[in-house]
Amino acid sequence: MIQRQQDPPYRVAVLVTDQTSSFEIGMVTAVFGPYLSDLIPAHYELRLCAERPSSVPMAGGAVLTTRYGLRQLRLAHTVIVPSSADPEVPPSGALIAELRAAHRAGARIVSTCMGAFTLAAAGLLDGRPATTHWRWADLLRTRHPRVEVDPNPLYVDDEDVLTGAGSAATLDLCLHLVRKDFGTELANAVARRLVIQPHRDGGQAQYIKAPVSVPSENHGISRSMAWALEHLSEPVTVAALAREALMSERSYLRHFAKVTGTSPIRWLISQRVRASLPLLETSHASVEEIATAVGFESPVTYRHHFSRTMRTSPSAYRRAFRTVQAAREAADGADQDHM
Structure with missing residues (x-):
């Protein structure tokens, strides 16, 4: 065969x-x-x-x-x-x-x-x-x-x-x-x-919904989202996002939902999960280390949200999507440890 x-x-x-x-x-x-x-x-x-x-x-x-x-x-x-x-x-x-x-x-x-x-x-x-x-x-x-x-x-x-x-x-x-x-x-x-998006935002790697787009006139919302992406490893609250957008929390929540169709917290969780994907694919960091790097409070929280978003576990995703080069480096490292 x-x-x-x-x-x-x-x-x-x-x-x-x-x-x-x-x-x-x-x-x-x-x-x-x-x-x-x-x-x-x-x-x-x-x-x-x-x-x-x-x-x-x-x-x-x-x-x-x-x-x-x-x-x-x-x-x-x-x-x-x-x-x-x-x-x-x-x-x-x-x-x-x-x-x-x-x-x-x-x-x-x-x-x-x-x-x-x-x-x-x-x-x-x-x-x-x-x-x-x-x-x-x-x-x-x-x-x-x-x-x-x-x-x-x-x-x-x-x-x-x-x-x-x-x-x-x-x-x-x-x-x-x-x-x-x-x-x-x-x-x-x-x-x-x-000139296309590398990975449309959405629920899971094999089940991708339409990406969230923000009209250019919503400068406050856009600014707050950009700020959040730069601070994913830190605690990010709705109050902090509203401050970046120069809005009250109530106004921010209303405007965010109107222009994105989702809530700030759900969007933030999605971005943190998405940010963890290349780390799972290319790094040797543990799931615990990756959870901290992208801003989840604990590995348990990370696994929960990852599973809900991707419909699989971080470890299973890593096995499926890890690059050949990363796998070879991991194997080489293991060989060195046993020498």
């Missing part, structure tokens, strides 16, 4: 079919293609694959020429399946067979938007949580009742199979893949180059 690649460059095979979304293909190629080669040299090798390598008509009128066939899927580290033209039309038997073969060979299988229908037709989503564009969620649930369809997340990460919501959520999912493969620092650099 072919084994999944263990070392970069990771081969990313992207399926291209008639009337595939050129928007989704563009986002995938922007992240994994040569455009970012100066940021992530030798990290990914992109291959566009079709059932019959040729000129493929894309949605919107463009034509894409592909060099590779479906056999490339089983040789890939990651297989990405974008939207097809019509979710009512089942994929070919040849495509289903190659997707199953790729999964058996150890490839990470990813769908964006309506690509979830293709994965479901191949049986790769049976018994798994999955998402798709909210417009098609009911149809996916009806046609594939064994799939645990959730229309709310921007993406769902179920280890070796990941599904993304519609349209621009493709970028969120692509950044998530970079973050898993190479850590927060590189994913953030990619996000900066693409």
